[in-house]
Amino acid sequence: MKSLAELEEIRKKTLEQISLRKGGNGMRVVVGMATCGIAAGARPVMNAFVEELNKRKLNDITVTMTGCIGVCRLEPIVEIFDKDGSKVTYVKMTAEKAARIVAEHIVNGRVCLEYTIGEADK
Amino acid sequence: MQVYRSHVLVCGGTGCTSSKSEFIISEFDTHIGKNGLQNEVKVVRTGCFGLCAEGPIVVVYPEGAMYTMVKVEDVKEIVEEHLLKGRIVKRLLQGQEESKDVQKSLEQVDFFKRQMRVALRNCGVINPEEINEYIAYDGYKALAKVITQMKPEEVVDTIKKSGLRGRGGGGFPTGIKWEFAAKQVNEQKYVCCNADEGDPGAFMDRSVLEGDPHTVIEAMAIAGYAIGSNQGYVYVRAEYPIAVKRLRLAIEQAKEYGLLGNNILGTDFSFDLEIRLGAGAFVCGEETALMTSIEGKRGEPRPRPPFPAVKGLWQKPTILNNVETFANIPIIILKGAEWFSSIGTEKSKGTKVFAVGGKINNTGLVEIPMGTTLREVLYDIGGGIPNGKKFKAAQTGGPSGGCIPADLIDTPIDYDSLIQLGSMMGSGGLIVMDEDTCMVDIAKFFLEFTVDESCGKCPPCRVGTKRMYEILERITGGKGEEEDIEKLEILAKNIRASALCGLGQTAPNPVLSTLKYFKDEYIAHVRDKKCPAGVCKSMMSYVIHADACKSCGICAKQCPVGAISGEKKVPYVIDQNKCIKCGVCMEKCPFKAIFKNV
Numbered sequence: 001m002k003s004l005a006e007l008e009e010i011r012k013k014t015l016e017q018i019s020l021r022k023g024g025n026g027m028r029v030v031v032g033m034a035t036c037g038i039a040a041g042a043r044p045v046m047n048a049f050v051e052e053l054n055k056r057k058l059n060d061i062t063v064t065m066t067g068c069i070g071v072c073r074l075e076p077i078v079e080i081f082d083k084d085g086s087k088v089t090y091v092k093m094t095a096e097k098a099a100r101i102v103a104e105h106i107v108n109g110r111v112c113l114e115y116t117i118g119e120a121d122k
Numbered sequence: 123m124q125v126y127r128s129h130v131l132v133c134g135g136t137g138c139t140s141s142k143s144e145f146i147i148s149e150f151d152t153h154i155g156k157n158g159l160q161n162e163v164k165v166v167r168t169g170c171f172g173l174c175a176e177g178p179i180v181v182v183y184p185e186g187a188m189y190t191m192v193k194v195e196d197v198k199e200i201v202e203e204h205l206l207k208g209r210i211v212k213r214l215l216q217g218q219e220e221s222k223d224v225q226k227s228l229e230q231v232d233f234f235k236r237q238m239r240v241a242l243r244n245c246g247v248i249n250p251e252e253i254n255e256y257i258a259y260d261g262y263k264a265l266a267k268v269i270t271q272m273k274p275e276e277v278v279d280t281i282k283k284s285g286l287r288g289r290g291g292g293g294f295p296t297g298i299k300w301e302f303a304a305k306q307v308n309e310q311k312y313v314c315c316n317a318d319e320g321d322p323g324a325f326m327d328r329s330v331l332e333g334d335p336h337t338v339i340e341a342m343a344i345a346g347y348a349i350g351s352n353q354g355y356v357y358v359r360a361e362y363p364i365a366v367k368r369l370r371l372a373i374e375q376a377k378e379y380g381l382l383g384n385n386i387l388g389t390d391f392s393f394d395l396e397i398r399l400g401a402g403a404f405v406c407g408e409e410t411a412l413m414t415s416i417e418g419k420r421g422e423p424r425p426r427p428p429f430p431a432v433k434g435l436w437q438k439p440t441i442l443n444n445v446e447t448f449a450n451i452p453i454i455i456l457k458g459a460e461w462f463s464s465i466g467t468e469k470s471k472g473t474k475v476f477a478v479g480g481k482i483n484n485t486g487l488v489e490i491p492m493g494t495t496l497r498e499v500l501y502d503i504g505g506g507i508p509n510g511k512k513f514k515a516a517q518t519g520g521p522s523g524g525c526i527p528a529d530l531i532d533t534p535i536d537y538d539s540l541i542q543l544g545s546m547m548g549s550g551g552l553i554v555m556d557e558d559t560c561m562v563d564i565a566k567f568f569l570e571f572t573v574d575e576s577c578g579k580c581p582p583c584r585v586g587t588k589r590m591y592e593i594l595e596r597i598t599g600g601k602g603e604e605e606d607i608e609k610l611e612i613l614a615k616n617i618r619a620s621a622l623c624g625l626g627q628t629a630p631n632p633v634l635s636t637l638k639y640f641k642d643e644y645i646a647h648v649r650d651k652k653c654p655a656g657v658c659k660s661m662m663s664y665v666i667h668a669d670a671c672k673s674c675g676i677c678a679k680q681c682p683v684g685a686i687s688g689e690k691k692v693p694y695v696i697d698q699n700k701c702i703k704c705g706v707c708m709e710k711c712p713f714k715a716i717f718k719n720v
Contacts, residue, residue, distance in 0.1 A: 001387065016125075063127050
């Protein structure tokens with residue numbers, strides 16, 4: 001390594017990968033990963049979130065899993081918790097919807113109402 | 123580069139390794155592979171978390187779930203429930219049964235709440251065998267700042283201003299030591315790291331070397347720049363194979379990246395680092411003996427002056443600092459001297475790492491700001507004394523230190539307060555003792571160690587400590603004489619005043635300290651031939667109470683030397699001449715009919 005810039009490069013790149021160890025207090029994306037969720041295809045949804053967040057370098061947002069949320073017919077379900085704890089529940093998720101939600105809700109703060117549980121029950 | 127959604131951190135310190143953490147790691151790899159999660163979950167071998175009493179420790183991020191006392195058989199469940207389905211395995215979570223909740227971060231766990239991890243900042247967070255992870259958390263940023271933006275005098279000044287004092291036990295102001303060496307006008311100077319850590323029960327330095335070796339490397343390079351040296355030596359005791367391995371690997375990786383060697387980061391500063399292994403001698407932790415050992419000779423101390431900063435290794439200006447002292451350097455450079463000196467007390471700045479052992483629930487490694495009271499360490503962090511026993515005393519400073527009795531439990535822990543009490547900070551070993559500990563026996567234990575480790579060069583230590591030990595042997599053997607206590611005191615003062623090095627000078631401390639606070643125990647041993655704590659075997663006997671004995675015969679069967687005899691309907695009796703005082707009979711008696719007669 002011949003320069004400070006190279007050191008900084010390594011620092012930034014590695015930090016992106018391991019920042020999830022510091023347990024942030026920012027936004028959280030919680031994917032239902034119980035049997036119903038897995039059967040309905042929650043894994044690709046979760047992977048889509050991880051990929052999309054990584055692409056956009058949103059490193060202080062954590063993606064975690066949870067058990068059965070209770071509305072199994074609407075799986076895959078993803079809940080997005082804001083910094084202050086308020087949450088939005090998205091249902092019947094797919095990988096494509098995940099990408100849109102990252103762009104609209106997480107980056108721009110606009111909830112994608114049509115994917116939420118409120119809409120689904122209408 | 124692979125992005126993982128979850129990291130599983132497994133402690134790879136010596137303690138957890140001896141409890142099979144290596145097998146736990148490979149078991150994780152197996153089950154993660156079986157479940158197809160290898161591209162989503164990363165398993166990381168990390169350094170010591172400090173909660174050694176509950177190891178092996180596994181922490182899963184991003185949830186921050188801390189699993190304790192994990193067995194190899196538990197791994198399958200953790201993978202299938204937590205990693206695959208997101209269901210935290212509650213029975214393995216750290217904490218009391220009622221309040222088992224997943225912590226978002228380690229800082230919320232009771233054990234860690236009062237701690238302030240500065241020297242241990244990366245232990246349990248990074249993989250010590252991966253230099254990139256060290257760099258990610260600002261590793262080598264301090265070195266870069268120092269060699270490109272600061273002058274050597276500014277570096278020395280910063281360390282002086284921070285108030286950092288040697289963490290190896292001496293507590294000498296680090297900045298001033300560096301200043302002495304920097305002022306010497308000489309071509310060749312050396313930077314040495316004391317990683318010998320000989321105190322029984324101390325493992326602070328080991329944990330830093332195993333969990334964050336790069337912090338020592340970076341700090342030594344910074345020191346080299348500050349004093350004008352291009353060569354460093356880390357003297358590690360050979361009894362630390364994992365630390366040696368990780369240090370070797372770290373040095374290699376640093377060299378590969380050009381962070382060690384010639385023209386670091388394109389400047390004209392060069393610094394090289396080598397490892398030297400110890401060979402089991404406690405005295406080689408003494409600075410001049412250590413340097414003599416590096417020179418290839420038998421580890422024996424030299425008279426001072428001249429001090430090592432003027433004439434040290436091969437008679438050249440040398441600074442020797444402890445591992446923990448070095449661990450603080452990079453963060454002082456990055457966060458500033460003012461930040462560091464805002465922690466701690468007026469004359470003892472910063473934090474100190476303690477290896478807490480003995481009669482305490484949470485044995486392990488804790489790092490606390492200077493000035494924290496002993497009570498907080500024992501109860502709030504240490505979890506109190508097990509089995510409801512009463513706290514009697516805490517020993518600090520190992521064989522060179524003294525004890526803090528129970529009535530001084532609110533003493534703040536810092537260099538000067540402890541010296542005032544007749545003890546010393548030492549390197550950080552903290553042994554907790556309860557009502558079942560005999561203080562005379564403790565003094566004898568430490569003296570036995572010192573006698574064994576004395577290098578023999580100077581008579582006060584070679585002969586003096588031996589004579590003290592013989593007196594203590596007599597006292598604990600029930601043969602103490604009237605004048606013994608006075609003899610001990612006279613010997614102690616003379617040895618302190620005339621021994622050549624710290625080993626001899628401080629060897630009498632445990633005796634003097636226990637005499638000061640527990641004289642009544644000594645008097646009981648000498649005058650009454652009794653051991654109040656019931657420890658010294660020569661003055662204690664096991665006796666079967668005739669009324670309580672039901673003649674079941676279990677004690678006789680268990681006795682390893684056949685000292686118990688009796689028959690049905692007649693109380694059993696212990697032959698005191700054959701009895702070796704092992705205590706098995708008392709343990710096994712179902713009717714609690716056997717007692718210790720003190």
